[in-house]
Amino acid sequence: MSISEQPQDPADGKPPGAELAGVSPESPVGRLAATVDRLSREVAQAQAEAEGRALIELAKGILVERLGCGPAQAARQLAELSEQARMTPLEFAVDVINQAARDRMSEVTDAFLAATAAAESEEQAAESAAVRLRAAESGALAADDTQAVADALLEQALRPLGAVAVAIWSAGSDGSLALAGSAGFSPAEALRWRYVPPDVATVARRGLTERDGQWIRSLAETGLPTLGRQRYPEGGRVALPAGTGGRVHGVLEIAWPDPLQLQPPQVVRQVEALAELCAHTLETSTRPLGGAEPRVLPDAAELMDLADGLHDPALVLVPHLDADGNLVDFRIQHVNDRFLDPAGRPRAVVGGALLLQAYPMAAGESELFQRVERVYATGEPFRARRMNLTALVDQVPLSAVADISISRHGNAVLLIWRIEDETARLASLLQHAQRLGRIGGFEENLLTGEITWNGQLFDLYGRPQTDTPVPLEQLPAHAHPDDAVTIGRFLRTLLHRRRPASAAFRLARPDGVTRHIRVVAEPVLDTDGRPLLVRGAYQDISAQHWTEVALAATRDQLAHTEQQAHERNRLTLQLQHAIMPPAQGPLKLDGLQVAVRYRPAETEQLVGGDWYDVVVLPNKLVLLCVGDVAGHGIEAATSMVVLRNALRGLAVTGAGPGQLLSWLNIVAHHLTGAVTATAVCGLYDPARRTLTWARAGHLPPVLVRDRQAAPLPLVKGLLLGAVPEAVYEEAEVQLAADDTLLMYTDGLIERRDRSVEESLAHLLTTVRAAPTPLDQQLDRLLTYSRSDTDDDTCLVGVRLG
Amino acid sequence: MPIAQDPLSVEVTLPREDVALLTVEGYLDVDTATEFQHHLANQLHHGRRHFLLDLSAVPFMDSSGMNIILRVYQEARELPGSVHIIRPTSAVRRILDLTGVSITVPVSESVEEALARVDGEPGPAGARED
Numbered sequence: 035m036s037i038s039e040q041p042q043d044p045a046d047g048k049p050p051g052a053e054l055a056g057v058s059p060e061s062p063v064g065r066l067a068a069t070v071d072r073l074s075r076e077v078a079q080a081q082a083e084a085e086g087r088a089l090i091e092l093a094k095g096i097l098v099e100r101l102g103c104g105p106a107q108a109a110r111q112l113a114e115l116s117e118q119a120r121m122t123p124l125e126f127a128v129d130v131i132n133q134a135a136r137d138r139m140s141e142v143t144d145a146f147l148a149a150t151a152a153a154e155s156e157e158q159a160a161e162s163a164a165v166r167l168r169a170a171e172s173g174a175l176a177a178d179d180t181q182a183v184a185d186a187l188l189e190q191a192l193r194p195l196g197a198v199a200v201a202i203w204s205a206g207s208d209g210s211l212a213l214a215g216s217a218g219f220s221p222a223e224a225l226r227w228r229y230v231p232p233d234v235a236t237v238a239r240r241g242l243t244e245r246d247g248q249w250i251r252s253l254a255e256t257g258l259p260t261l262g263r264q265r266y267p268e269g270g271r272v273a274l275p276a277g278t279g280g281r282v283h284g285v286l287e288i289a290w291p292d293p294l295q296l297q298p299p300q301v302v303r304q305v306e307a308l309a310e311l312c313a314h315t316l317e318t319s320t321r322p323l324g325g326a327e328p329r330v331l332p333d334a335a336e337l338m339d340l341a342d343g344l345h346d347p348a349l350v351l352v353p354h355l356d357a358d359g360n361l362v363d364f365r366i367q368h369v370n371d372r373f374l375d376p377a378g379r380p381r382a383v384v385g386g387a388l389l390l391q392a393y394p395m396a397a398g399e400s401e402l403f404q405r406v407e408r409v410y411a412t413g414e415p416f417r418a419r420r421m422n423l424t425a426l427v428d429q430v431p432l433s434a435v436a437d438i439s440i441s442r443h444g445n446a447v448l449l450i451w452r453i454e455d456e457t458a459r460l461a462s463l464l465q466h467a468q469r470l471g472r473i474g475g476f477e478e479n480l481l482t483g484e485i486t487w488n489g490q491l492f493d494l495y496g497r498p499q500t501d502t503p504v505p506l507e508q509l510p511a512h513a514h515p516d517d518a519v520t521i522g523r524f525l526r527t528l529l530h531r532r533r534p535a536s537a538a539f540r541l542a543r544p545d546g547v548t549r550h551i552r553v554v555a556e557p558v559l560d561t562d563g564r565p566l567l568v569r570g571a572y573q574d575i576s577a578q579h580w581t582e583v584a585l586a587a588t589r590d591q592l593a594h595t596e597q598q599a600h601e602r603n604r605l606t607l608q609l610q611h612a613i614m615p616p617a618q619g620p621l622k623l624d625g626l627q628v629a630v631r632y633r634p635a636e637t638e639q640l641v642g643g644d645w646y647d648v649v650v651l652p653n654k655l656v657l658l659c660v661g662d663v664a665g666h667g668i669e670a671a672t673s674m675v676v677l678r679n680a681l682r683g684l685a686v687t688g689a690g691p692g693q694l695l696s697w698l699n700i701v702a703h704h705l706t707g708a709v710t711a712t713a714v715c716g717l718y719d720p721a722r723r724t725l726t727w728a729r730a731g732h733l734p735p736v737l738v739r740d741r742q743a744a745p746l747p748l749v750k751g752l753l754l755g756a757v758p759e760a761v762y763e764e765a766e767v768q769l770a771a772d773d774t775l776l777m778y779t780d781g782l783i784e785r786r787d788r789s790v791e792e793s794l795a796h797l798l799t800t801v802r803a804a805p806t807p808l809d810q811q812l813d814r815l816l817t818y819s820r821s822d823t824d825d826d827t828c829l830v831g832v833r834l835g
Numbered sequence: 836m837p838i839a840q841d842p843l844s845v846e847v848t849l850p851r852e853d854v855a856l857l858t859v860e861g862y863l864d865v866d867t868a869t870e871f872q873h874h875l876a877n878q879l880h881h882g883r884r885h886f887l888l889d890l891s892a893v894p895f896m897d898s899s900g901m902n903i904i905l906r907v908y909q910e911a912r913e914l915p916g917s918v919h920i921i922r923p924t925s926a927v928r929r930i931l932d933l934t935g936v937s938i939t940v941p942v943s944e945s946v947e948e949a950l951a952r953v954d955g956e957p958g959p960a961g962a963r964e965d
Contacts (some may be wrong), residue, residue, distance in 0.1 A: 731934030752935030
């Protein structure tokens, strides 16, 4: 039996002590607070009590000898008696030792009673009752069987309270009740009621399940059966759980002949004290009618053996009492081989710890602690399916669902949990994730050549599940020829250098379909560093791949490592550079400086269709263009590529910008998906320093001259693609040395809360600032852009000089 | 983004059997364009030929909103029918001018004016662009 003097492991006392005032000790938080409080108190007191403990041990020794009881019982009695005497255990121990030195033990009790009566003399109403109680107590302590205790209780303590009969029930672990002793009832009635099977609702049974017991005004009001009901049908009854140290051993039932009025608190306390007294006798006496139950109670050691034989995680718990003998926690005496902590901690951390320390959340919603406490108290086993278990790891609550079984064996509690088939759950989750991510898993045994594929991988390869898996070595034969180098490098890293590797390649399936696949694999080495296994996964990134093509116009914001960036960009980078470098220039063309900036949308989903183009045409004119395809995503990006290339091709004809836009409108109109776009297109003639331009629904260029900035006139032109045929007005502007012309998409200025005019005005103010190199001016414009639409932005600047 | 708090409201009335008047309130942008389009498609489905879009309570319209207008314009032209924009706010008016849409889709100051234009132009409104 674990007792209060159990040495405290200082390492257990880690949580900082904190008093939580105003919290009910019965609430989960209250329990937590109490645990924390107790831990800090124990650590602090351990030192101070070291000396006093010797005296207490001595006093206990005296009680053991004189009362013929065990050390645990002696400790408990010492604690209880000192409490009742309102002395500290140490003071009381000294008294005991002093008394024992000259007198018989009975005199100890007498002296104690006298002292107690004197101490309580102020409480006039309670005085006589207190003396009676002590007398009953001494009688009970002296009695060697429960029947004698019942007699003593009735005669000495209960008759003065008006009671006529008393019954002491012993509780079986199955929830049954056996009448251990009674007084005031007829022997025949007592015989009839010698045994109450489990789940039969009686007054005593009710008293067992209610922590505070049952105070029944009149039996007739409840209708509950119990012994002596015929004789006192209108009588009051009290049934209290008789427990010590958190364990309920039975029920004390007291009968009154008449309806029972509400009792003063002193009486309630006295009766509770009597119930506890009964518990002591019940604990030590054998059950008179418990022949059906095994008399041999397995101790914790046997239980540990039992636990080790179980196939489910099991914990052997023993009660942990505080200095006053009250149950405060359970120590995890043992965890079996199958033990699996819901929080994943090693067994050694959990074994030996206190339950509430290892599982502070057990006091919380899962009520695990309360369940254990209840099972320990009553002996009734508890089983539950799908109970939530929560463990706290680094302050993070981790929950698991488990089937729970709690049972009491002797003085220990066996707690078994079966965490809901964790592997099965994880496996199904993983399967789900794999299906969603189109991930195929594989494992190759390099020694035996055995290859395992999951179903998804066969699907990725376009092979029936009955087919043979493809070894990694043969991967090049199943890939696009252009990817041979990539795969070669991947295999070399994995198999030769024995490092985790990944690669992206095009898988040529037997059905002629090409999938873009990413493969990730790692070698599993034996103790000598030789590769045993290779395992990994294929992921179909085809959808992702096309998104990436659409992202061609954007910086790769996702690249974290060079290698990842390399794979991701293998195609997109080429496209991006081919179409639109994010920053270009300044470019010098025939006395014209050109610089461009492209800023992608901040969120990937908003990848837009902005484009720009600057190219010297065969006729020496410079084509300047900025455009914006409506919408976002792949469709917009691909339309952008089409329009941009079309305009380049059309411009070679030498046609003017108005005509070019008319043609481009036809192209846009015939693009699938009813695409519309805006564009501004200009042809700069270096010889004449003139810009001829037209616009299709796009913002007109801004001319910066002599630190003044103004937009060019809003010539007429419908956006591209809206109607089959459209005409575009042309305008010409004569440029002078140091003039700067800006063409941009609305991502630069668009704001929801401002009109285009206001936004434009802000842009013009920014542009007007001190003249700077063209590059810096563009950077400045992007930096100070007040746009709030998170759209992509194109900016082309040309400057004469 | 401030638009999230401004859901689109579209009220549909029928001044005549083949004319749908859609009174729009709220931002016409990428978040709300689809809803607007559903209203228009519904009316097309019910055989309306002329679409009057009252945009006097639309403080902002982006290219998505514009595209919906252009799409219904194209569909109406095939019927033949017409699309009219009524009382755009200055910001929206500016966008219509900027994108050239006001060249193609007539802008009216009142429902009456728009209805008069519907009467005056039984043919495709797009004819005006030349």
